[in-house]
Every structure is written in structure tokens, then in C-alpha cells.
Amino acid sequence: MHLVSVMQRGVWAVLLWPNLLTVSIPLDCREEPGSLSRCPSISQEKLLDRVIQHAELIYRVSEESCSLYEDMFIPLPLQFQRNQAGYSCITRTLSIPSSRNEIQQISDKWLLHSVLMLVQAWIEPLVYLQTSLGRYDAAPDMLLNKTKWVSEKLISLEQGVVVLIKKMLDEGILTINHSEQGLFQYELQPEMLESVMRDYTLLSCFKKDAHKMEAFLKLLKCRQTDKYNCS
Numbered sequence: 131m132h133l134v135s136v137m138q139r140g141v142w143a144v145l146l147w148p149n150l151l152t153v154s155i156p157l158d159c160r161e162e163p164g165s166l167s168r169c170p171s172i173s174q175e176k177l178l179d180r181v182i183q184h185a186e187l188i189y190r191v192s193e194e195s196c197s198l199y200e201d202m203f204i205p206l207p208l209q210f211q212r213n214q215a216g217y218s219c220i221t222r223t224l225s226i227p228s229s230r231n232e233i234q235q236i237s238d239k240w241l242l243h244s245v246l247m248l249v250q251a252w253i254e255p256l257v258y259l260q261t262s263l264g265r266y267d268a269a270p271d272m273l274l275n276k277t278k279w280v281s282e283k284l285i286s287l288e289q290g291v292v293v294l295i296k297k298m299l300d301e302g303i304l305t306i307n308h309s310e311q312g313l314f315q316y317e318l319q320p321e322m323l324e325s326v327m328r329d330y331t332l333l334s335c336f337k338k339d340a341h342k343m344e345a346f347l348k349l350l351k352c353r354q355t356d357k358y359n360c361s
Contacts, residue, residue, distance in 0.1 A: 174297045178354070181290040182347045185245075188283050189340040195276045196333045202270065203326050219335035221251050226342070233346070234360075238353060241346045242295050248339050249288045256281040259332050262325060280336075287343075 172180070226244050227233045236244070260277050263269045352360035 184287045185344040185347050189344045191276050191280050192337040192340045196337045198273050241350050245343050245346050246291045262329050
């Protein structure tokens with residue numbers, strides 16, 4: 131990637147980043163730490179719309195972060211090496227539908243629970259990713275800020291999905307103990323190249339799963355309005 135292209139992308143990111151933050155409508159599921167959530171007072175339709183908007187923004191920023199990381203740290207040969215080396219995503223063991231046919235057949239309940247499982251599975255890895263990127267000598271502030279923003283918004287998305295499950299399904303939430311399941315394991319101080327490739331894998335896999343979250347929520351929205359014409 132030419133340096134001019136990287137610099138141009140960085141300039142546009144700096145200009146657009148504040149606007150992205152102001153456009154986001156908060157889920158506002160917590161008034162203060164320890165207080166009752168405010169989300170239950172929002173209608174189910176509006177809450178679903180806000181959850182979808184959060185998921186859209188998270189996916190968009192994850193896409194930008196992955197592209198920025200590639201431009202800064204991953205030349206094309208290493209991108210091919212990652213594909214050939216079999217780096218796998220941490221959520222591969224979750225029972226999440228992947229094919230179009232599977233997705234169309236699952237119930238609204240499992241659409242919501244699939245989103246919640248994906249959200250909860252990524253909370254710890256994104257915290258780790260922030261720490262790992264902070265050790266880079268040349269990591270731009272834009273990348274660090276985007277990663278932190280996504281990590282914080284993911285927690286808000288979790289809160290919104292939890293309330294949505296209670297509203298739509300009238301049931302408790304699905305919880306996962308990630309440390310016991312071993313979804314995310316890492317060495318404290320890996321070799322630099324290994325660290326770069328692992329962080330790239332995390333960013334790439336999160337972008338993929340963030341797109342799934344968005345797609346599942348939009349399918350759920352479609353089913354609420356036009357049940358027989360959703361694809």
C-alpha cells in the first residue's frame with residue numbers, strides 16, 4: 131500500500147471520526163452505576179432500532195479499524211500467510227448459524243441469543259486487543275481510539291440485547307463463562323510477528339462477527355414487519 135494512500139485514509143478518518151461519535155444514539159440502558167436500567171421504559175420497536183444502529187456502527191468502525199491495521203502493519207504477503215496458516219476465529223466453537231438456509235430457519239429466540247453469544251464472546255478479547263495494541267511502537271491514536279470505542283459500545287450493545295430478550299421473549303438471559311469454555315487464550319508476551327498476526331486475526335474475525343450481529347438483528351426487525359418476505 132502506497133504511503134500517500136495510507137495518509138489520505140488517515141486524514142479522512144480524523145475528519146469523520148468526531149461525526150461518527152455524535153451520530154450514535156446511546157442505548158442508555160444504565161442511568162448510573164447500580165441503578166435500574168432505563169431501557170425497559172423504551173418501546174420494543176425503538177429499542178430494536180437503537181440496538182440495530184449500535185450494531186451498524188460497531189461493524190462500520192471494526193471495518194475501518196481492520197483496514198487501518200492492514201495499511202499500517204500487514205503487507206499483502208502476510209495477509210496471504212494468515213489465510214494459509216489456518217488462523218481460526220475464537221467464536222468457531224459457538225453454535226451460531228452460518229449458512230443462509232440455517233439462518234432463515236432459526237427462531238427469533240435463537241437469533242437474539244446468537245447475537246448475545248457473539249457479543250459476550252468478544253468483550254474480553256477486545257479488552258486484550260487494546261492492551262496489545264498499546265504495546266506497539268507505531269500504533270496510531272486513531273486505531274487505539276477506535277478499538278476502545280468499539281469495546282465500550284459492545285458492552286452497551288450487550289445491555290440492549292439483554293433487555294430486548296426480556297421484552298420480546300419474556301425470559302431471562304443466556305450467560306456464558308468464557309474462561310471456562312476457553313474461547314480466548316493467549317500468551318502474555320508472544321513474539322512480535324506472532325502478536326501482529328494474532329491481533330490481525332482478532333480484528334478480522336471481529337469484523338466478520340460484527341457483520342453477523344448486524345445481519346441477525348436486521349433479519350429480526352424484518353420479521354417484525356414483513357414476516358414472509360425476509361431474506
